[in-house]
Structure formats: C-alpha cells, structure tokens
Amino acid sequence: MNTSKPLSDRPATSATRNLRNPQPETPYLYAMETKKTRILGIDPGTNVLGFAIIDADKKSIDVLEIGVVTFAHLGSEQTVKLRYIFEQVQDLIRQHKPTEMAIEQPFYAKNPQSMLKLGRAQGVAIAAGMVNGLATTEYMPKKIKSAVTGNGNASKEQVAGMLENILHTKFSEKYFDATDALAAALCHWYQSSNAALKGGKSYSGWKAFLKDNPDKKV
Numbered sequence: 001m002n003t004s005k006p007l008s009d010r011p012a013t014s015a016t017r018n019l020r021n022p023q024p025e026t027p028y029l030y031a032m033e034t035k036k037t038r039i040l041g042i043d044p045g046t047n048v049l050g051f052a053i054i055d056a057d058k059k060s061i062d063v064l065e066i067g068v069v070t071f072a073h074l075g076s077e078q079t080v081k082l083r084y085i086f087e088q089v090q091d092l093i094r095q096h097k098p099t100e101m102a103i104e105q106p107f108y109a110k111n112p113q114s115m116l117k118l119g120r121a122q123g124v125a126i127a128a129g130m131v132n133g134l135a136t137t138e139y140m141p142k143k144i145k146s147a148v149t150g151n152g153n154a155s156k157e158q159v160a161g162m163l164e165n166i167l168h169t170k171f172s173e174k175y176f177d178a179t180d181a182l183a184a185a186l187c188h189w190y191q192s193s194n195a196a197l198k199g200g201k202s203y204s205g206w207k208a209f210l211k212d213n214p215d216k217k218v
Contacts, residue, residue, distance in 0.1 A: 103122060
C-alpha cells in the first residue's frame with residue numbers, strides 16, 4: 001500500500017503521486033548534451049519518511065515528485081516499520097529509476113532508543129538504494145542547511161522557503177520532512193556538480209557503510 005502524499009501545488013497526474021507528465025524522448029544525437037542526473041533525496045524517520053526525486057543539470061533542476069510516507073497505521077512494531085520503509089523506498093526507485101541517493105544523517109538525540117530507531121530507519125533506506133545499485137551519500141543536517149540556505153542553523157521553515165525561491169515552486173507547510181528530503185537531494189547536486197562544496201560521505205557498497213556504522217545492522 002502506497003501512502004505517499006504529494007506536496008506541490010501543481011496538478012497531480014495520479015491519485016497518490018505528484019508526478020509530472022513525462023518529457024518527450026530526446027533525440028539520440030543530443031542525448032549526451034541534455035542528459036540529467038536523477039537523484040532521490042530521503043529524510044528518514046520512524047513515523048514519517050520524507051522523499052523527493054529531482055532531475056538536475058547545469059541549466060535547471062526539476063522536481064519530479066515530493067512527498068511523505070507515514071507509518072502511523074502500522075502500530076509500534078519496529079520491524080514492521082523497517083520492512084515498510086524498505087519496500088516504499090524500493091517502490092520509488094523502481095518507478096523513477098534514479099541513479100543516486102542523498103540521505104540525511106540522524107541528528108543527535110538525548111534518548112538513545114530514539115537515536116537507535118532513527119539509525120535503523122536510515123539503514124534500511126540506504127540498503128534499499130544499494131541493492132538497486134544507487135550511489136549513496138550521507139549528509140549531516142547542518143551541511144544540507146548550509147548548502148541550501150547558507151546557514152547551517154537554519155530552521156525547517158527557512159529551508160522550505162529557500163527551496164521555494166530556488167525552484168520557483170510552492171510547497172505545503174504541512175510536511176517539512178518532504179522539503180528536508182528535497183534539500184538533501186539539492187545539496188547532493190551542488191556537491192556532485194561543484195568540487196568546491198564538500199562535506200558528504202559516500203559509500204561504494206553496503207559492507208563499506210556497515211564498517212563505519214556497525215550499529216545500523218538490522
């Protein structure tokens with residue numbers, strides 16, 4: 001069951017997703033000049049997961065889909081939620097076929113149990129990306145905020161407002177998890193297209209990720 005919720009004010013083309021109409025096929029002779037990078041941004045969570053899909057090149061950034069997946073209907077069983085996160089992220093990957101994934105690292109939490117649950121949610125989202133061959137990069141929240149707003153301490157409202165300004169699109173104020181995911185994707189695009197912007201940590205595979213993050217093993 002897909003519980004993702006579209007955010008953009010643009011008309012949706014399906015009942016549950018805000019996906020733009022597909023672009024016309026690019027003629028073969030010009031494919032190399034116009035090919036865009038498709039990035040999946042993820043803001044992991046134990047009750048709500050934010051996601052965003054963008055197509056980007058040096059001329060423009062297009063938001064293909066942005067929304068949230070909620071887990072409230074699944075109850076309190078953590079393993080059920082983790083499986084659901086894995087399945088939903090895989091569904092997004094199979095539908096949109098991104099080649100790269102940017103995911104926000106869990107922030108420090110005073111409650112160790114909350115931190116553990118959030119880390120597991122991030123881990124299964126990363127696993128979904130890696131089993132589908134996506135190059136995956138983690139970014140600290142401050143890095144993402146700094147890349148989008150220039151201020152590592154910006155509020156969620158400020159991040160969302162700057163995204164609206166950059167992308168010329170109005171987003172709902174209801175779901176900051178989704179705009180945080182969009183910010184992660186945008187941060188990754190800035191990182192990968194500008195060598196001067198640093199701060200992300202990349203992994204070539206699941207084993208490499210677990211070596212640095214043994215606590216993420218589910």
